[in-house]
Amino acid sequence: MKPPxxxxxxxxxxxxxxxxxxxxxxxxxxxxxxxxLVPVLNFRLAQPAFLVDINGxxxxxxxxxxxxGSLRIGAMTRQRRLELDPxxxxxxxxxxxxxxxxxxxQIRNRGTVGGSLAHADPSGELPVAAVALDAEFVLRSHSxxxxxxxxxTDFFEGLMTTALAEDELLCECRVPAAPPxxxxxxxEVARRHGDYAHAGLAARLTLADDGKIVSARLVYLSAGExxxxxxxxxxxxxxxxxxxxxxxxxxSTAARDEIDPSDDIHAxxxxxxxxxxxxxxxxxxxxxDRARAA
Amino acid sequence: xxxxxxSTQVNGRVYxxxxxxxxxxxxxLRHELGLTGTHVGCEHGVCGACTVLLxxxxxxxxxxxxxxxxxxxxxxVEGLALSSEEMHPMQNxxxxxxxxxxxFCTAGILMSMVTFLEENRDPTEAEVRSALSGNLCRCxxxxxxxxxxxxxxERMRKRSA
Numbered sequence: 001m002k003p004p005x006x007x008x009x010x011x012x013x014x015x016x017x018x019x020x021x022x023x024x025x026x027x028x029x030x031x032x033x034x035x036x037l038v039p040v041l042n043f044r045l046a047q048p049a050f051l052v053d054i055n056g057x058x059x060x061x062x063x064x065x066x067x068x069g070s071l072r073i074g075a076m077t078r079q080r081r082l083e084l085d086p087x088x089x090x091x092x093x094x095x096x097x098x099x100x101x102x103x104x105x106q107i108r109n110r111g112t113v114g115g116s117l118a119h120a121d122p123s124g125e126l127p128v129a130a131v132a133l134d135a136e137f138v139l140r141s142h143s144x145x146x147x148x149x150x151x152x153t154d155f156f157e158g159l160m161t162t163a164l165a166e167d168e169l170l171c172e173c174r175v176p177a178a179p180p181x182x183x184x185x186x187x188e189v190a191r192r193h194g195d196y197a198h199a200g201l202a203a204r205l206t207l208a209d210d211g212k213i214v215s216a217r218l219v220y221l222s223a224g225e226x227x228x229x230x231x232x233x234x235x236x237x238x239x240x241x242x243x244x245x246x247x248x249x250x251x252s253t254a255a256r257d258e259i260d261p262s263d264d265i266h267a268x269x270x271x272x273x274x275x276x277x278x279x280x281x282x283x284x285x286x287x288x289d290r291a292r293a294a
Numbered sequence: 295x296x297x298x299x300x301s302t303q304v305n306g307r308v309y310x311x312x313x314x315x316x317x318x319x320x321x322x323l324r325h326e327l328g329l330t331g332t333h334v335g336c337e338h339g340v341c342g343a344c345t346v347l348l349x350x351x352x353x354x355x356x357x358x359x360x361x362x363x364x365x366x367x368x369x370x371v372e373g374l375a376l377s378s379e380e381m382h383p384m385q386n387x388x389x390x391x392x393x394x395x396x397x398f399c400t401a402g403i404l405m406s407m408v409t410f411l412e413e414n415r416d417p418t419e420a421e422v423r424s425a426l427s428g429n430l431c432r433c434x435x436x437x438x439x440x441x442x443x444x445x446x447x448e449r450m451r452k453r454s455a
Binding site: 001002003004005006007008010034035038039041042043051053055080103104105106107109110192193194 | 296298314315316318321337338339342345348351352353354356357358359361362406410424425427428
């Protein structure tokens with residue numbers, strides 16, 4: 001179908017964009033890459049009165065590596081640019097491995113980091129990676145809230161619902177440097193490369209000098225209304241000597257008790273739990289190898 | 295509703311139009327400019343039939359508004375042939391390898407694959423299949439499309455050797 005009528009506004013600066021959002025509030029939608037918003041408009045699932053196109057905001061298109069190894073990624077950075085940046089595999093290898101899983105190059109050429117995060121689709125890979133990486137998001141507005149920094153875990157509040165207020169713009173994603181001894185893996189099962197995955201997860205393990213697990217992160221996509229963490233499974237892993245048996249127990253706990261997938265036309269919830277369990281065992285084994293090599 | 299002035303270069307030629315803000319780039323190309331080589335399939339970014347190059351990069355023209363193409367360069371399948379006498383090597387290979395049946399998906403596949411081969415001159419069959427995952431074809435079963443892309447790559451390598 002064709003999108004419903006709207007007033008198109010194209011601010012040239014962040015200041016102008018925030019001014020427009022303050023003015024139009026709930027009547028406006030922010031147009032970033034448009035790879036999710038335009039389908040929503042074409043299906044007429046949303047009929048905003050105003051589209052605020054932030055593609056002219058070059059000031060939000062950057063990837064900076066800080067002295068402490070952390071990353072600052074501007075919200076309007078195209079996903080393809082992040083995918084091809086040679087610094088990312090060294091600084092945030094989990095993020096580098098995540099990018100090619102997002103749809104197709106034609107989509108990533110246009111899709112943005114901030115757009116995918118703000119869209120907050122629970123089947124999206126970037127929100128899952130952001131939670132697994134303990135990322136933080138910088139939100140700005142012209143209200144008294146001003147600038148605030150929200151951890152990824154608090155940002156995703158529900159199905160396509162985030163901590164963003166109507167007049168706020170997600171401006172930056174901050175990814176802290178991984179501690180030494182950290183390994184990672186992103187595994188998913190989709191019918192075709194680039195399709196919405198039935199199940200998948202980002203896993204991170206950090207080992208102490210004695211080889212025990214000091215911290216673990218397991219975050220699942222398509223497993224609930226938000227990127228789903230598995231705190232109980234992670235608690236089972238932390239403080240322990242890694243082993244196949246331990247990984248199997250944690251995988252079982254996460255897949256059976258902590259995630260909440262639903263049936264859809266392609267897969268039942270039971271099948272998704274089965275996938276999640278198998279993928280968790282595999283992801284943990286890969287993360288362990290990488291942590292030991294790190 | 296607001297109308298906007300759009301000045302855009304398509305296949306090297308400048309076009310100027312007044313458009314409604316909600317006009318999709320795919321419809322702009324087809325209905326305003328008469329460039330009907332770009333096809334419209336799903337209109338939600340899944341099928342890839344409407345793929346065109348925006349400043350040299352393949353994108354879905356159904357997920358862009360015409361107004362966003364203001365000041366930008368576009369390339370569509372109409373501009374692919376080297377001249378009115380000579381097709382692009384990819385177009386020749388598609389003919390030689392029988393890579394199209396109804397042809398609906400072909401324009402989008404050509405635009406995607408031309409860029410893919412610029413980035414990867416010597417792809418494996420698996421890489422070609424992966425690169426094709428963003429374009430749906432309901433006729434061919436893909437085998438002959440894969441063959442045609444590999445044939446193009448081989449011919450282009452020979453030509454530049």
